[in-house]
Amino acid sequence: MLFFLLESFIILLPLLGSIAFMTLAERKVMASMQRRVGPNVVGFYGTLQPFADGLKLLLKEAVIPSHANKVIFLVSPFITLSLALMGWAAIPFAKGTALADLSLGVLFLMAVSSLGVYGVLLAGWSANSKYAFLGSLRSSAQLVSYELPLAMVILIIVSITGSLSFLQIVEFQQGVWLIIPLLPLSLVWFIIILAETNRAPFDLPESESELVAGFMVEHSAFPFAFFFLGEYASILIMSVLTSIFFFGGYLIPFGISSSPFLQSFVLGLKSSLVFFFFIWVRATLPRVRFDQLMVLCWCSLLPLGFAFFVLIICTLVAFEATSY
Amino acid sequence: MLLFFILFVPLFVLILLGVHMLVATSNPDAAKVSPYECGMNSVSDARQKFQVSFFLVALLFIVFDLEILFLYPLTVSLYHISLFGFWIAMVFILIITVGFIYELASNVLDYAKTPSSKITPPNPPRAKLLAGIRNYSTSSSLPSST
Amino acid sequence: MASYIFRPFEFVRRMAVEKPSYTWAIGIGLIGPIGVVVIPPIRRKYFGYVPPERIPTTYPIPKRPRNSPSGFEDPDDISS
Numbered sequence: 001m002l003f004f005l006l007e008s009f010i011i012l013l014p015l016l017g018s019i020a021f022m023t024l025a026e027r028k029v030m031a032s033m034q035r036r037v038g039p040n041v042v043g044f045y046g047t048l049q050p051f052a053d054g055l056k057l058l059l060k061e062a063v064i065p066s067h068a069n070k071v072i073f074l075v076s077p078f079i080t081l082s083l084a085l086m087g088w089a090a091i092p093f094a095k096g097t098a099l100a101d102l103s104l105g106v107l108f109l110m111a112v113s114s115l116g117v118y119g120v121l122l123a124g125w126s127a128n129s130k131y132a133f134l135g136s137l138r139s140s141a142q143l144v145s146y147e148l149p150l151a152m153v154i155l156i157i158v159s160i161t162g163s164l165s166f167l168q169i170v171e172f173q174q175g176v177w178l179i180i181p182l183l184p185l186s187l188v189w190f191i192i193i194l195a196e197t198n199r200a201p202f203d204l205p206e207s208e209s210e211l212v213a214g215f216m217v218e219h220s221a222f223p224f225a226f227f228f229l230g231e232y233a234s235i236l237i238m239s240v241l242t243s244i245f246f247f248g249g250y251l252i253p254f255g256i257s258s259s260p261f262l263q264s265f266v267l268g269l270k271s272s273l274v275f276f277f278f279i280w281v282r283a284t285l286p287r288v289r290f291d292q293l294m295v296l297c298w299c300s301l302l303p304l305g306f307a308f309f310v311l312i313i314c315t316l317v318a319f320e321a322t323s324y
Numbered sequence: 325m326l327l328f329f330i331l332f333v334p335l336f337v338l339i340l341l342g343v344h345m346l347v348a349t350s351n352p353d354a355a356k357v358s359p360y361e362c363g364m365n366s367v368s369d370a371r372q373k374f375q376v377s378f379f380l381v382a383l384l385f386i387v388f389d390l391e392i393l394f395l396y397p398l399t400v401s402l403y404h405i406s407l408f409g410f411w412i413a414m415v416f417i418l419i420i421t422v423g424f425i426y427e428l429a430s431n432v433l434d435y436a437k438t439p440s441s442k443i444t445p446p447n448p449p450r451a452k453l454l455a456g457i458r459n460y461s462t463s464s465s466l467p468s469s470t
Numbered sequence: 471m472a473s474y475i476f477r478p479f480e481f482v483r484r485m486a487v488e489k490p491s492y493t494w495a496i497g498i499g500l501i502g503p504i505g506v507v508v509i510p511p512i513r514r515k516y517f518g519y520v521p522p523e524r525i526p527t528t529y530p531i532p533k534r535p536r537n538s539p540s541g542f543e544d545p546d547d548i549s550s
Contacts, residue, residue, distance in 0.1 A: 004328045011329075012336060061349050066357040067369075078341065082334045089329045100326035107396070128369070129359045137378045144385040151392045159399035217360055222344035226337070294381065299428065302388075303495035306424075309395070310417055313402060314502025317410050318509040320521060322403040406524070414503055421499075 011088055011099055019232045020050035026279050033283040060221040065127060068218065072126035077219060077226035080119030084233035087112040091240055092166050094250045094263035105166040106154060109241070113196075116234065117143045120205075120215050123227070127218035135214030138290060139198060139205030145297045146195040152305030153189045156182070156312050157245050162323025170249035179246040185308055186246050188301055190277070193238040195293070198231065200282035204290050235278060236271070243270035380432045391420050 024039065024046065031038030039046035064070055090105035092098040102108050117140050124136020158164055160182075161172040172178075179186045195202040206214035216227045243249060247270045250263035257263075288296070316322045398405070398413050405413075474481040485493045513519040526532055 004325060005332070007325070008329055008332045008336075012333070058344055059348060061351070062344065063352060063356050065359050066354075067359050074341070078334070078337055082337050085333045085337070086330055089326050099329055102326065125371075127359075128371070130361065130372075133371070133374075137374055141378050141381045144389075145381060148385065148388050148392060151389070155392065155395055155399050158396075159402060162400060162402070164396075164400060212360075221348060222341060226341075294377075298384075300491040303424070303491055304498070306417065306421070307495040307497075307499035310414070310499045311502040313399070313410070313413075314506045316402060317407070318506045319513075320510075410506070 007099065012085060015085065015088060015233065015236075016229065019229055019236065020054065022232055022236065022275060023053075023228075024050045025275070026282075029276065029279045030283050033280075054225065057221055057225040062221040062223055063218075065129065065218050067128040069126040069128070072122050073218070074223060076119045076123035076126060077216075077223040077230070079122065080116060080230035081226040081233070083112050083116045083119065084230040084237070087237050088233075090166060091237070091244075092170065092250065093267060094260035095167075095258070097260055097264065098166070101167060102165065104164045106158060106164045106169070109237075110151065110154065113234065113237070114144075114147055116230070119227075119230070123219065124215035127215070129218050131212050131217045132215050135205045135217065139215055142195060142198070142202065142204060142293060142297075145294060146192050146301075149188065149297065149301040149305040150192045150196055152302070152309055153185060153192065154245070156185060156305075156309050159309075159313050159316065160323075166244055166249070170244055170251060173248040173251060174255070177246065177248040177251075182246065188304060188308075189242065189246065191296075191301065193242060194278070194281060195297070197235045197238055197278075199235065199278055201285040201287050202293055203287060204293060235275065239271040239274040239278070240267070242274045243267060247274075377432070384427060384432065387423070388420075 027049070028038045028046070039049040042048045042052045064073060087109050089099045090102050090108050092101065098105075120136050120139045120143065124132045124134075124139070127133070157169065157178065160178070161169045163169060163172075194200075198205050206216070216224060219227060244267075249270075250267040252258070252262060252266050394416070395413075398409075402410070474484060482493065510521075514521075
């Protein structure tokens, strides 16, 4: 029992720490892209800024609006953060270093991440504010829509590797990283993960100029911090998923080394590069309109996802390369 | 281990929330707890009618998610079902495609063309467009202040 | 639009400009099943491909002499 507790903390505390530094990294990188300095006062070169922010949010007053359904109002950030942290159980950080090496890990992660829409929906409904309501409508429509092409891409990868286990998906890529045979599909995937995590240019739910902060406009202090942490945890999980599915996960190129320490370091490096891509896109592209977002999903990505799925399982069958 | 983690994570989040409840101040007043509406007093309840497209998207999602759920077993058993099962799956995907074409053709996804908004021609001539802007700015339908 | 019906190549070219994602999706989706029909005979005829025997998945295992694999034995001199 104590061992289980220790193991859970070994996952959770570095995860929360990395989320804190991700927010700092985002502010610093975006500042550099916009020729600013960014946070540089708290700590050495601004390194302690996220912890100062967290402490401030901890001490602030949590305002619960009088018209809100108070229980659901507090439960929704709780759901969001719990589900975003739960998905990390199935991720292999190095060979044999997953918290629970599930044979159906992909399915588990899909289930947990698709439950995340409940947090958004409940938050917008319970706040009883018009901005929050509109924001949650948009956000949930966006999340459920982009889950379909996401599932299609994952299905293609599963049909190539022939397994729903993350470990086998990674081990399959020892010959070649899947981004090389699946380059067009990886572009589709990059669009989807931006939309699935509500990031710019698809950050319609929290478009500041029209909806203030979207579904979390009424949440303050720590409930707000929960949404914030949950959002960044899901961004991090999408970065790790990208590196697992397309960049060979923890595999070190050319088989130079196979020490678990180096492998987990390489996985972190790959995920950080994907996260840099997230920030880069945010600093570069303007926001799209909501109908454009939905049309992009339903009329472009979903037909293309189905077409690629048919093409790839047909190729596997035609060349009798199906894995068993 | 997985079960422990699944049970422990909500507890951990709950502890964080509890710590916050202990240390944070709390002295609400009437203005603080009123619904946020950009400084105005809120005029009505937020649970109003909303555009039907959101509901249609949810409906479509249910149908398509089920269809994709049926494809999961196909991907891991592609070898075992042999060529016969593969062609059955192709027929299934063909049926999905027919349904998808029907859904796209009935314009449920096109937010600009749903009945709740005015239908505009796709490419209005420039003169007409300018006239439209002028009409809008002069005869905007703002509610009167009476 | 109606005049394009008798000129399928021009119709596809026009659709590739107007509705690129649908056109490419239909195109990519059609390549697959056609490939399943076309590719295996070509491989067998011109590339001398012999499909491997399928792994038996049903209980009454097929009535045939078991050909045990050879060439995988340990070497006689263990010292090497």
